[in-house]
Amino acid sequence: MTESTSALEASFLQQAVELHQQGRLQPAQALYRQVLDLNPRQFDALHLLGVIARQQGDAAQAIALISQAIAIDGQQAKAHANLGAALLDAGRADEALASHDRAIALLPDYAMAWSNRGNALRRLGRLDDALRSYQRAIEIQPNYAEAHCNRAIVLQDQARYLEALGAAEDALNIKDRYADAWFARGNALHCLRLLPDAVESFDRAIHLRPQWAEAYSAQGSSLFKLGEFEAALDSYDYALKLKPDHALAHYHRGNALRSLGRNAEAIAAYRAALAHGDNPETIAFALASLGVGATPAVLPAEYVRSLFDQYANHFDEHLLQVLDYQTPAFLDGMLRRVAPAADLDTVDIGCGTGLCAPYLKAYSRRLDGVDLSQQMLDKAAARGGYDELACADLLGYLDAHTDRWDLAVAADVFVYIGDLQPVFERVRRALKPGGRFCFSVEAGDGADFTLRPTNRYAHTLGYIERLANETGFELLAAEPLAARQENGATIAGHAVVLRNTT
The missing domain is CATH 3.40.50.150 (Vaccinia Virus protein VP39)
Structure with missing residues (x-):
């Protein structure tokens, strides 16, 4: 490579990184590719192109690009951590865990790798191990809002609702404009039966992320528990406007309609939930309770649990x-x-x-x-x-x-x-x-x-x-x-x- 080519490569790479940091992904992507035209084995360009692919929702391309970068230089902890995140996006939790472990072996105090390792452990159902991983991330970086929020999610999974609330609020004390943490806080408050506060918390999440169907649906569930069936119905309708195939929102919308005595509409909502993949047993007994279809012999075990x-x-x-x-x-x-x-x-x-x-x-x-x-x-x-x-x-x-x-x-x-x-x-x-x-x-x-x-x-x-x-x-x-x-x-x-x- 000539000196002028090397200088051009460095210039393109610097410009690409600056654009990437500004969130201007497409022009950054174009410049990373120009770097690779000059030097197909340029580690940073391959790695960061993979990061952009993940940001764009293309986990397979992210895995391919970051793996190519690691084949060139396997000693970069950040690349292993980013590969782990992409593998988890692709549902490959065991491989994701191994990638995060390699990142931590290279850089033991890498807080992000510890937190993302916790995400992989959670996906694998190893909740206590996930909590320990998040806690290690927080010990390394106490103001790591994402690790606090992830910890809240696992505590919620373990039905440790008061602790989940505390962890979500720890995240919000660090980063107030954090939709995921407001959502986690709302879930904990809902399960603690602090329903007006839960509604307000979901509202904060929606304000920060207006297109979040799951937050509207969760808010509907808290309003339903409060007996505010019309308001709950409005929340479910918003959720379905944003995500028409959201089976759970269709099901809960059916419950709200049934509570309002609008049984024909409730039946239609339950059938929509079934069409979008809800549990057939759950829908069968919901319909049977409205006189539609055969009465099931038992309620579904998963529903009761x-x-x-x-x-x-x-x-x-x-x-x-x-x-x-x-x-x-x-x-x-x-x-x-x-x-x-x-x-x-x-x-x-x-x-x-x-x-x-x-x-x-x-x-x-x-x-x-x-x-x-x-x-x-x-x-x-x-x-x-x-x-x-x-x-x-x-x-x-x-x-x-x-x-x-x-x-x-x-x-x-x-x-x-x-x-x-x-x-x-x-x-x-x-x-x-x-x-x-x-x-x-x-x-x-x-x-x-x-x-x-x-x-x-x-x-x-x-x-x-x-x-x-x-x-x-x-x-x-x-x-x-x-x-x-x-x-x-x-x-x-x-x-x-x-x-x-x-």
């Missing part, structure tokens, strides 16, 4: 103070009257946060609990009283046990299961001969079980009695129960005690 993971932090307060929930005490009193016993091996089916534990422990030598929601089980463990807690599907858990328990209790669980025959069969096998089965249901009429607009099942007493006889149980008692309060009205239920006759 997600519902209660989000519900865990305020579950007890809502049930006891808002819904006047008395079922655990009622079932306890019924058991003491109808089937008194002591030193029992007991299983609490769908134990939730453990509201039944203080009652059941009084006459149980061993108390096991099972639930779909790990967040609920964490609350049950903190309450205490259980010898073992399992996060598992109910039928699979019961299948693994035969002649195991003297007593099985299911308080307010069968509102999420329509067809109870598979449960009854498995409970009977899991009970010792003569074992008791005590549970509650909401009282239905007409069909054996119906799915109500509340997304809860109701069962007739005749169905329960017939099913008990068919599956090897004797009916010891069935009593009317005030299951809960809803919108000022009492929801009628039944409390039932059966005995295993085998």
Whole structure:
């Protein structure tokens, strides 16, 4: 290369970097390419062309260009970190993690690599490791707003909502005009039931990024929880104007329309959600609750798990103070009257946060609990009283046990299961001969079980009695129960005690 060519290359590169730093990507891109016309092995031009490709959303081209640069000089930590970011964009999280590890090996105090490494770990589901990686980035660079925000996102994923709120606010204290941090703050506030503050936080995110469909949808969810259904509908409509294929916004829009009594429009919204890829089981039960299609036998497990993971932090307060929930005490009193016993091996089916534990422990030598929601089980463990807690599907858990328990209790669980025959069969096998089965249901009429607009099942007493006889149980008692309060009205239920006759 002649001296004049070398000078021209350096001049083009300097101009390109300046344009790149100004955000003028296309002219910078053109100059980087002119550099490569002069010197096809120019590391910086290849690397930074790859960075621009990633900024333009072309992960494959970014990976190809940055990999070429690394083949020329593999000792540049920034190139490995940028390759890792592009690999993560392409969904190649394991390779992304390896790239960030190589960057850190070359430059141990590289805060951005530690933070981006956390992103790869999060994608791989290694949330505790991700938190440690973000924390290391913050130790190196305490004013690293992105690392604080990323930490908030992982804490949110772990349902550590108060800590997530703190991390988001740490990010905002550093960089106030930071849409992602306002969004993370809104998500934490929503889950902490600080709903007006959540709405305001999502509003700040939208102000900074007006085309953000997900922020409008999230704001709609907080407005919906506040009972502001018209405002929620407006938010979902904005989200869908920006992103017409946003399945979750279609689904939540259906919920808002249903709450407004606009059932025909709700049905259309649910069908749109399905057309754009929403879970068919979730849509089937939403439609069934409006009288469209066959009634599903059970609610989708993922729906129930997600519902209660989000519900865990305020579950007890809502049930006891808002819904006047008395079922655990009622079932306890019924058991003491109808089937008194002591030193029992007991299983609490769908134990939730453990509201039944203080009652059941009084006459149980061993108390096991099972639930779909790990967040609920964490609350049950903190309450205490259980010898073992399992996060598992109910039928699979019961299948693994035969002649195991003297007593099985299911308080307010069968509102999420329509067809109870598979449960009854498995409970009977899991009970010792003569074992008791005590549970509650909401009282239905007409069909054996119906799915109500509340997304809860109701069962007739005749169905329960017939099913008990068919599956090897004797009916010891069935009593009317005030299951809960809803919108000022009492929801009628039944409390039932059966005995295993085998």
